[in-house]
Amino acid sequence: MSAVFRREVQAYFTSPIGYIFLAAFYFFSAFFFTTTSIQNGSTDMTAMFGDLMMILVVLIPILTMRTMSDDKRTKTDQCLLTAPVSLGGIVAGKFLAALLVYTCAVAVTVIYALIVAGFAEVDWLVIIGNIVGLELFGGSFIAVGIFCSSLTESQVVAAVISFITILALNILSIIGGLLPWKPVEDILTKLSFFERYTGFTYGLFDLSNVLFFISAVVMFLFFTVRILEKRRWA
Amino acid sequence: MIEVRNLSKHYGDKRAVDGISFTANDGEILGFLGPNGAGKSTTMNMLTGYISSTGGQALIDGVDILEDPIKAKKNIGYLPELPPLYMDMTVKEYLNFIYDLKKCKLPRVSHLKDICGLVKIDHVYKRLIRNLSKGYRQRVGLAQALVGNPPVLILDEPTVGLDPKQIIEIRTLIKRLGKNHTVILSSHILSEVQAVCDKIIVINEGRIVADDTETALSDKLTGAHILTAKIEGDTEKVTKAVKAIKGVRKCEKVNERDGVFEYRIESSEGTDIRRELFGSMAAEGWPILELRSAEMSLEDIFLKLTLGDNSQGEADE
Numbered sequence: 001m002s003a004v005f006r007r008e009v010q011a012y013f014t015s016p017i018g019y020i021f022l023a024a025f026y027f028f029s030a031f032f033f034t035t036t037s038i039q040n041g042s043t044d045m046t047a048m049f050g051d052l053m054m055i056l057v058v059l060i061p062i063l064t065m066r067t068m069s070d071d072k073r074t075k076t077d078q079c080l081l082t083a084p085v086s087l088g089g090i091v092a093g094k095f096l097a098a099l100l101v102y103t104c105a106v107a108v109t110v111i112y113a114l115i116v117a118g119f120a121e122v123d124w125l126v127i128i129g130n131i132v133g134l135e136l137f138g139g140s141f142i143a144v145g146i147f148c149s150s151l152t153e154s155q156v157v158a159a160v161i162s163f164i165t166i167l168a169l170n171i172l173s174i175i176g177g178l179l180p181w182k183p184v185e186d187i188l189t190k191l192s193f194f195e196r197y198t199g200f201t202y203g204l205f206d207l208s209n210v211l212f213f214i215s216a217v218v219m220f221l222f223f224t225v226r227i228l229e230k231r232r233w234a
Numbered sequence: 235m236i237e238v239r240n241l242s243k244h245y246g247d248k249r250a251v252d253g254i255s256f257t258a259n260d261g262e263i264l265g266f267l268g269p270n271g272a273g274k275s276t277t278m279n280m281l282t283g284y285i286s287s288t289g290g291q292a293l294i295d296g297v298d299i300l301e302d303p304i305k306a307k308k309n310i311g312y313l314p315e316l317p318p319l320y321m322d323m324t325v326k327e328y329l330n331f332i333y334d335l336k337k338c339k340l341p342r343v344s345h346l347k348d349i350c351g352l353v354k355i356d357h358v359y360k361r362l363i364r365n366l367s368k369g370y371r372q373r374v375g376l377a378q379a380l381v382g383n384p385p386v387l388i389l390d391e392p393t394v395g396l397d398p399k400q401i402i403e404i405r406t407l408i409k410r411l412g413k414n415h416t417v418i419l420s421s422h423i424l425s426e427v428q429a430v431c432d433k434i435i436v437i438n439e440g441r442i443v444a445d446d447t448e449t450a451l452s453d454k455l456t457g458a459h460i461l462t463a464k465i466e467g468d469t470e471k472v473t474k475a476v477k478a479i480k481g482v483r484k485c486e487k488v489n490e491r492d493g494v495f496e497y498r499i500e501s502s503e504g505t506d507i508r509r510e511l512f513g514s515m516a517a518e519g520w521p522i523l524e525l526r527s528a529e530m531s532l533e534d535i536f537l538k539l540t541l542g543d544n545s546q547g548e549a550d551e
Contacts, residue, residue, distance in 0.1 A: 080335070083336055085304070233286045
């Protein structure tokens with residue numbers, strides 16, 4: 001697992017993907033930070049964290065599109081799958097590498113918080129809740145992206161599928177709202193990633209939301225392992 | 235060391251590999267010979283655990299590759315048809331990655347250095363794999379298989395894409411490795427398998443056509459019974475004279491260059507007509523410019539092997 005992790009982290013920074021992802025994230029977060037906190041002269045950063053969620057829908061697929069698909073296309077999966085490592089180890093290594101790059105991106109919000117703190121008193125608990133929420137939210141998307149990437153050999157197709165899936169998972173509550181049937185609406189709202197995340201942006205640290213995102217990660221990584229396994233048996 | 239029992243792989247109705255069995259002992263070089271699509275790569279992929287089998291068993295050092303894949307894979311070094319190289323890494327980074335991936339216990343620096351010396355990639359050690367030629371990539375692929383010094387090496391067409399000098403080098407290397415490794419290699423070139431392997435398995439359409447030691451098989455296959463001869467002289471007369479030699483079954487013109495014809499002469503099995511041919515041509519004053527036993531194409535081999543089996547079957551009945 002650690003070998004795969006190191007190799008993936010290295011790959012993010014020898015190819016442009018890691019830099020593009022970080023640059024885009026830094027740019028948009030700075031933009032939202034300026035337009036919300038700075039221009040309004042507010043120490044409340046919730047609006048910025050809410051806006052970042054939209055950006056992730058587009059950026060996470062870029063981060064994860066090549067994780068599994070490229071190995072399949074270039075046949076490098078032959079060296080991973082015939083090495084004495086478990087499939088779970090391979091997938092976990094790739095996930096943690098993407099998560100590390102993502103964490104580097106999220107870390108910039110700490111700097112913004114410090115800037116705001118220079119002007120006035122801030123509510124650190126709310127900000128920490130927000131950061132943890134953003135990390136969990138993105139982490140679950142990374143797992144979804146890796147799963148989507150394992151379905152295809154093409155990076156572009158992987159990115160498109162991930163984008164659609166992540167968007168759909170976000171607006172599950174809206175889809176549910178359109179349905180005339182109340183129980184379905186309730187279930188879809190509970191499963192909506194967006195609804196789960198907004199809790200964090202209000203500064204509410206709800207353990208059920210944390211568990212929701214962690215189980216989403218575990219579930220999608222497990223699906224990815226199953227896809228790899230299935231490909232061997234096909 | 236490697237034991238394969240009734241291994242099969244079906245894709246829907248297509249039987250890519252259809253119940254093959256063989257064993258390879260310690261220190262043996264086993265060659266898979268077969269045309270493209272015969273099931274060589276599929277078999278190797280099953281042996282290494284890259285794909286699963288539909289039926290049958292593959293045991294590496296007594297460990298079933300499907301039951302305890304991690305333990306079995308520890309003993310295998312695999313060079314697939316297309317070397318699994320990360321183009322964005324240097325040779326050094328790549329081999330270090332493989333070293334970590336295989337959880338190798340040998341001293342890192344000296345072990346990798348030995349391997350690089352063995353496959354002669356020292357001077358490209360710090361270069362990006364993307365920028366290497368096909369021959370060097372193939373060698374890095376071989377180096378990757380050697381990392382961790384696994385007792386079993388499975389090499390899928392290891393000499394593809396190399397120039398003649400490199401081919402000879404790699405063959406020598408494989409022969410050397412065969413002394414303390416069990417090697418399985420595949421090829422569609424008869425002479426290559428003959429040059430390197432102790433034992434040859436010929437497969438076609440997913441089935442084993444022949445399984446024999448190198449000498450027994452090559453006697454069976456080449457023999458001296460088909461000759462190609464370049465003889466200067468009047469074609470019809472030459473053909474007539476050749477056909478008159480005892481044991482000759484067939485004589486046909488195959489080629490012509492500068493008025494000299496090349497003949498393909500088939501004699502009945504077990505008879506050597508070279509001396510008689512020389513005598514009779516010399517008597518007529520027709521110089522033989524070239525004489526060699528005809529190389530058999532893979533099609534000829536399969537035809538011969540399968541026909542041979544049939545005739546035996548008929549004899550049994």
